[in-house]
Structures are given as C-alpha cells and as structure tokens.
Amino acid sequence: MSKSSFVDFKAIKAAVTMEQVLDHYGFADRFKKTGDSLSGPCPIHGGSNPTQFRISISKNIWNCFSECKRGGNVLDFIARMEEVSIHAAALKAIEWFHLDPEAMKASSEDGQQRQGQTARGETARAPKPDPQEPTPKESNNAPNKPLKFRLEKLERNHPYLAERGLTLETVVDFGAGYCAKGMMVGRIAIPIHNPEGNVVAYAGRWPGEPTEDTPKYKLPPGFSKSLELFNIDRAIKEPGEKPLIIVEGFFAAMTLHQHGCRKVVALMGSTMSATQEELIRKHTNGESRVIVMLDEDDAGRAGREDIAARLSRFCFVKVHQFKEPGMQPEHLSAEDVRSFLNL
Numbered sequence: 001m002s003k004s005s006f007v008d009f010k011a012i013k014a015a016v017t018m019e020q021v022l023d024h025y026g027f028a029d030r031f032k033k034t035g036d037s038l039s040g041p042c043p044i045h046g047g048s049n050p051t052q053f054r055i056s057i058s059k060n061i062w063n064c065f066s067e068c069k070r071g072g073n074v075l076d077f078i079a080r081m082e083e084v085s086i087h088a089a090a091l092k093a094i095e096w097f098h099l100d101p102e103a104m105k106a107s108s109e110d111g112q113q114r115q116g117q118t119a120r121g122e123t124a125r126a127p128k129p130d131p132q133e134p135t136p137k138e139s140n141n142a143p144n145k146p147l148k149f150r151l152e153k154l155e156r157n158h159p160y161l162a163e164r165g166l167t168l169e170t171v172v173d174f175g176a177g178y179c180a181k182g183m184m185v186g187r188i189a190i191p192i193h194n195p196e197g198n199v200v201a202y203a204g205r206w207p208g209e210p211t212e213d214t215p216k217y218k219l220p221p222g223f224s225k226s227l228e229l230f231n232i233d234r235a236i237k238e239p240g241e242k243p244l245i246i247v248e249g250f251f252a253a254m255t256l257h258q259h260g261c262r263k264v265v266a267l268m269g270s271t272m273s274a275t276q277e278e279l280i281r282k283h284t285n286g287e288s289r290v291i292v293m294l295d296e297d298d299a300g301r302a303g304r305e306d307i308a309a310r311l312s313r314f315c316f317v318k319v320h321q322f323k324e325p326g327m328q329p330e331h332l333s334a335e336d337v338r339s340f341l342n343l
C-alpha cells in the first residue's frame with residue numbers, strides 16, 4: 001500500500017483492539033482487567049501509577065487521567081506512541097496486525113473525505129449503526145486468521161537446530177528454519193498451524209541464550225497462542241488408539257515427533273487455556289488416552305496437575321513425571337520414548 005493511499009480508518013478501528021496494541025508493545029502484562037476495563041500505567045507518557053490509564057474493552061477506547069489528560073481510539077494511541085499522523089498510524093496497524101490492505105482501503109471519494117476529516121460537515125457524522133449488523137467481535141476471542149504469506153528461504157540447517165538435537169528431516173518436516181529477513185529476522189521461525197492445517201503464525205525462537213532485553217520467543221502481534229495447539233493438525237490424523245502426548249514447547253514436540261511419537265501437541269506454555277481444552281475434547285472420546293508431559297519444574301508441576309484434573313473429565317489421563325528435577329521431554333532419547341510408549 002502506498003503512503004498516499006486512502007485508508008478506511010473505521011475498518012481498522014473495528015479490526016484492531018486496544019489489547020492487541022498493548023500486546024504489540026509488550027505492555028499487556030502490566031495491565032489489570034476488571035470487568036470491561038483494563039487499567040495500568042500510561043504507556044504514552046511513561047507513568048507508573050497502575051490506575052492512571054484506562055481502557056474500555058467494549059468501546060475499544062483509552063484514557064489517560066494523569067499527565068496526558070486525553071484519550072482516544074486505537075489509532076490515536078498508535079499515533080501518540082509513534083509520534084506520527086493518524087494516517088501513518090493506520091498504515092502501521094495494517095502492517096503489524098496483518099490486516100488485508102485491500103479490505104482496509106476506502107473507496108476513493110469516501111477515503112478522500114476521511115483523509116480531509118471534514119471535507120463537508122456531514123462526513124464527520126458517524127453512520128448510524130445497523131441493528132442487523134453484528135458488532136465487531138472482540139479480537140481476543142476471534143480465531144487467529146490463516147496467514148496470507150509464507151516466510152521464504154528459511155535456513156533449514158542452522159547450527160542451533162542441530163544443537164537442539166533436531167535432524168534436517170525433522171526441521172523440514174515442521175517447516176522450521178532460520179529467518180534471515182522478514183518478521184522473524186534473526187530467529188528460528190516455526191510455523192504454527194490450526195487444526196485445518198493452515199499456518200496462523202510463525203513463532204520466532206532466538207537461536208541461543210538471548211541477552212536480557214531480548215525475549216526468547218517472539219510471536220506476531222495480535223496472535224493468541226492460547227487459541228492453538230502446536231502440531232494439532234497432524235496429531236489428530238494419528239490413530240485414535242494411540243495416546244496423545246501434551247508437552248509445553250515447540251522443541252519438546254519436535255523432539256518427540258522425531259523419536260516416533262507423532263501424536264504430540266504443545267501448549268506453548270505450562271498452562272492449558274479453555275480453548276485448548278476444548279480442542280482436545282473435540283478430538284478425543286471417552287476411550288482416548290492423554291499423557292501430560294510437562295517440564296519437571298515448578299511451573300510444569302503446577303500446570304500438569306490442573307491440566308490432568310480438567311482433561312480427566314472426558315478422557316483417560318496419565319501424568320508423566322521425570323525422575324530428575326529440570327528434566328524436559330527434549331532430554332528423552334529415542335530409546336526412552338520407545339520404552340515409555342511401548343512402541
């Protein structure tokens with residue numbers, strides 16, 4: 001989209017939530033949700049009071065009651081954060097949240113008026129909402145949309161992947177690789193598929209121990225990992241009588257897969273969201289067996305108890321405990337996995 005193109009601000013405001021924007025900036029953790037509102041320190045003026053900045057989730061607007069003494073919509077927020085015009089903020093939103101540029105394009109006359117804000121008096125008036133029209137879905141409940149692009153030329157034989165014990169065959173099989181350019185530049189990009197097999201995101205693992213200010217994993221803005229299970233698209237194609245193994249991370253899943261345990265999914269964390277639980281419920285029955293194999297650390301131990309309790313309501317659950325603290329599924333040898341699963 002060229003810089004001068006007309007953008008439908010309204011469509012962008014409907015497509016992007018303040019929560020996604022906070023998430024993009026990495027501020028989501030600092031905010032507390034109470035009912036319909038989120039409050040936290042103001043990201044714009046960089047305050048510290050946890051109630052000075054408030055977001056109405058349903059209205060998708062924000063307000064800083066402290067220094068800024070102002071509020072607005074998502075685009076106003078991005079514009080203030082980036083110190084750019086609303087138009088530039090809109091273009092950023094399209095890029096960050098992978099919005100379809102065509103769908104966000106205003107028809108030329110329409111756009112011209114919006115560009116000029118109030119070319120004629122009546123254009124500033126908001127159209128009456130159509131009661132038949134469904135209200136825009138809250139994005140954090142909306143499914144992750146399939147990506148319209150693929151990261152190209154990923155380096156499959158990057159040394160980090162071998163260091164993690166993955167063979168080239170596994171790396172290719174999972175479509176992972178080092179990304180030299182694009183959104184996951186400098187990271188190992190790992191595609192995440194939905195149950196239908198569409199890529200909904202790439203996760204980016206820093207190849208090695210990152211410095212303090214670099215996160216180990218990067219996920220695209222607007223992507224909710226709690227709505228997906230890594231490798232579910234392939235795990236559900238495996239025979240029903242095989243147990244489904246649930247692990248925390250991408251590398252644990254890829255390692256187990258490499259060792260012949262192909263019916264494996266990763267939570268991408270040590271907790272199971274309601275949506276993930278529902279996904280598992282949908283693809284199991286009262287006869288199904290599930291093995292919960294989280295890392296042998298505090299988070300893993302806490303997570304697995306909760307997960308086992310919830311899953312045992314609809315299938316047979318076994319919790320795998322490692323002998324040594326700190327152990328992870330990745331540490332299992334092919335032999336261990338074989339004997340463990342009686343393959």
Ligand SMILES: [Zn+2]
Nearest residue numbers: 042045064068
């Ligand atoms: Zn402020």
